[in-house]
Every structure is written in structure tokens, then in C-alpha cells.
Amino acid sequence: MHSWFSFIPLILEGALVTVGLTLAGCVLALMMAFIAGLGRLSLHAPVRWLATCYIEFFRGTSIFVQLFWAYFVLPLFGLTLTPLEAGILALGLNVGAYGAEVVRGAVQSIGREQHEACRALNLTRWQGLRHVILPQALVLMLPTFCNNAIELLKATAVVSLISLSDMTFQAQVVRAQTGSTAVPFITILLLYFVMALALSRSIRGLEKRLTRGLEGVRT
Template sequence: MPQSIDFLPIILAGVTVTIKLTICGGLLATFVAFAIGFARLSNTAWLHIPARLFMEFFRGSSGFVQLFWAYFVLPIFGISLTPFEAGVLILGLGGGAYMSEIVRGAMLALPLEQFEACIALNLGRWQRLRYVLLPQALPLMIPPFSNSAVELLKATSLVSVVSVSDITFRAQTVRTQTGDAAIPFITILIIYFVLAAILSSLMRLAERRLKPTSKASN
């Protein structure tokens, strides 16, 4: 056990990688969520059908297998990704597929009168989104987005299978070198909990900041 404690700085050094994966994957997931969510709301078949297939594929298949495809199979087709890039890609696409339903649901939850008012005021599509619809929909998205963000944080542990040096990979390395599983895995359990608590707090702060905007819009 003392030997495992000596290795703790090695595990802690992986926190930066885990945070980077969460931020990069989260940014990509947010972009994908809005793109797929709005595409699914479209009445145009060539938009909403591929968006539905995309969403069903990434929600219905294993993230582990997706990661192996991104890292080991895509190079066969001339697309080579680093382990970190493959991890961000799969985290972003998979997380975005789930979050796209949040976007779609929030938009559908808006009162029909809001859409009718936009038409009555002769607002363009982007004006409707920017000034009327999104300010009301965003506060509805934040709570489920918070859950998705925490899930994405926890999913970063998946990238350890392609040797990304995050805290999970480093904990496995310490376990292999010392033969002790308790200390390294208790350590990363605590780290994930702390990071998730911080992330949830940031999302609650964003929710509070958006609430006055939604009230003003109404």
C-alpha cells in the first residue's frame, strides 16, 4: 500500500488529460446536439432522416466498439487519428447523439403561441431562433445537459483502452506495477466524484444566469 501511495502523483498527472477530454468532447457534443436536434425538427426528409439514423446508430451501438473503429479501422480508409483525437471524436459524436434529443425536446416544449407570434411579426428563421425561441429553450436544456455532461466526464475512462494517459489509464498502470488495486482505484473514484461535482456546479450557475433571460423573453 505505501508503494501505491508513492505512485499517486502519476495518477493525479492524468487529471489534466481527463479534463481536456471532457472539454473537447463536450464542445463537439454540443455542436452535434444542436445540428442533429434541429435537423430532426426539419420537415425536409434529406435532413431529418439522416439525423434520425445518426442518432439511433450512436445511441444503439457500443461506445467501446465505436472507439476501436475510430482508432483501428478508420486508418484502413486513410483516416488516421491519434488516441486523443479518436477519444474526443467518439465522446463528441456519442454524447451529441443523446443530447440532440434534449435540444429537440426543449424546442417542442415551447408554446405554439411563440411560433405563431414569430410568424405574425414576420421574423426570419434566424431571428426567431436568436431572439425568441432559443432564449426560452436554453433554460429547459441546461438541467438535462448537466446530466449529459457528467455522463460524458465518466465516459472519458473509456479512452484508456487506446492508451490515452487519463486517470483511469494511469490507475491501471499503477495497479500493474504495484499489484495493489485499492489505492489507485479509490483515488480515481474520488477524482471523478470531485470533477463531476464541479461540473454540476458550473451547469447550475449557467442555469441561474439563463433564467432571467427566459423570463424577460416571456
């Protein structure tokens, strides 16, 4: 038991990496989701086509394959990434592709009359999107974004396989050094669960904040 306690800092160090990776991945995923999701609704065919390709490609191949490709193959094209960069890139692009479909679905589900109202007020397409459509669509996106963020958190565990010392990696280190398997793995399972709870609580809080005063207005 004593030897286990001395390894707690190691696990916590890994937890920090996991949290950082999740946050950075979420930021990239959010950006990609809006770029590709709105890109799919673009009036210009090449933009739509490009966005569709991105989405289909990243949803069609496994996050795993993307991660290994970013880490092992990109250097051959002269782009060497650290494990952390490769992890953020693969996680962000992968989850961003799923998020893009959420953005598209939410924007499309906003009623026609809202688009017509924008036109009637002589708003440009961008103004209408920015001031009328997106504020309403964002509320619809949040629950699914919450699930996506948890998926991203869980996907961070795979970066341990490209030697990034996240929580899962550190648990393996502890296992190798102490020979104790149950304690490190149960600890990180609990930590992941707590992180997932914290993520979903905070996004639900955000949702409540954004819908304040809208009760009964939305149909």
C-alpha cells in the first residue's frame, strides 16, 4: 500500500495531461465543427464539397488510424508533430467532424420563418446567421456537444499508445513498477468518471444559462 501512495503524484500528473488534452481538443473540435458545419450549408458548391469530404473522411476512419497516421506518417511528409500535438490534432479533427453534423442539423432545424424574417429585415446572410439563427441553434446543439465532449475525453486514452504520458499511460507505468494492477486502474476509472461528470454538469449549467427566460417560448 505504501508504494502505491508514492505513485499518486504520477497519476495526477497524467490527469493534468488528460484534462489539457481534452480542453485543447474541445477547442479545436468546436472550431472545426462550426467551420465544416456551416461550410456544408454554404451557397458555394466547392465549399460544400470540401466540408462533406472532411466530415465523411474523419467519420469514416477510426480515430485510432488518424492518430497513428498523424504521428507516424506525417513526419515522412516533413511535418513532425510531438505526441501532444498529434493527439490534439487527431482528437480535434475527429470529434469536429461529428460536431459539424450537429451544427448543420441544428441550423437546419431553425424554422423557415426565422430565415424569412432575416430577409425581410434586410440582414446580410452573415448578419442573419450571427444575430438570429446561431443564438437559437446553439441551444439545440449543446446537449449533443455535451456527449461529443465526453466522447473526446474518453478518446484521449488512446494517446497513451503513441507514448504521450496521460492518465492511462501513467497507470501502465505504475502497473509496471509496482506490479499492482487493481489500484491504479480503479483509480483512473474513477477519475475519468469524475471528469465526465464534471464535463456534463458544466455543459448542462451553460445550457440552463443560455435558455434563461426562454421557458415556454420555445416550441
